[in-house]
Amino acid sequence: MPANDSEPDPTYHVQVIDRVFQILDLLAQNKSELGATELAQRLELHKSTVHRLLVTLEKHRFLQKNPENAKYRLGWRLFELGTLAVSRVDLHSMARPHLEALVKQTGETAHLGVVAGGELISIASVETDRSLRLPGTVGRRSPLYCSSQGKSILAFSTEAAAAAMIRGIQFKGYTRNTITTAARLMVELERVRKCGYAVDNEEFEDELRCIGAPVFNHEGQVIAAMSIAGPAYRLGNREIPRLAAAVVLTSKELSAAMGYSNQLREAARSKPRRRPVS
Structure with missing residues (x-):
């Protein structure tokens, strides 16, 4: 039987995009801001990887960085x-x-x-x-x-x-x-x-x-x-x-x-x- 085109194939994904959504979901679930270290620990990822994703998300206004504590929250985009x-x-x-x-x-x-x-x-x-x-x-x-x-x-x-x-x-x-x-x-x-x-x-x-x-x-x-x-x-x-x-x-x-x-x-x-x- 041919596959249903209306349903996404769970075996096909882009890892970096998965990680972006993990970060956004985690920030959405938390009332307080989170820093790169805490996000890396919770997601079990290297801090350098998380930092690069955070900088990119901030650049495109999906995240806002608090300059006082270097932590992040969801952005206006x-x-x-x-x-x-x-x-x-x-x-x-x-x-x-x-x-x-x-x-x-x-x-x-x-x-x-x-x-x-x-x-x-x-x-x-x-x-x-x-x-x-x-x-x-x-x-x-x-x-x-x-x-x-x-x-x-x-x-x-x-x-x-x-x-x-x-x-x-x-x-x-x-x-x-x-x-x-x-x-x-x-x-x-x-x-x-x-x-x-x-x-x-x-x-x-x-x-x-x-x-x-x-x-x-x-x-x-x-x-x-x-x-x-x-x-x-x-x-x-x-x-x-x-x-x-x-x-x-x-x-x-x-x-x-x-x-x-x-x-x-x-x-x-x-x-x-x-x-x-x-």
């Missing part, structure tokens, strides 16, 4: 890849009907985005049929600090995650309304947390406004953001509350489909939050 993997499978397929509903409610193009490589990347969109509209370009990248989706994700991420992302920002003024300092961004993120949505008020492109809200998973973690985008004159100050309500409601519905519950929201709200250090 794993978070980015994990976020993309989830978004392109369950999240992507689940989001489509919600995006379509949002377009019908608001009359504007709807987008879904996630963080990757320190930027906001669009992974799904549904265009409005209006003649004047923002094209729904999947793969479009924009800065976190001047996009409604990016600000939504920053505002509702954990303190540690938000601080790490903010430290990586190199502020640049794209328009007269662009936020260009960490201090101003912190004030804006506090406002976003209070009202539940973020507005890109012509901060990345002139004459373009966006309204975004966070999407959460079953663990209460923000994994994406949903938004609408359109010309500034259609997303005027009088229209923003009505449109924002539709975006927030739809993002909550998608979050519920991902397993998010009100209990998780209340638990998160009960925890004191400090401002991330810029």
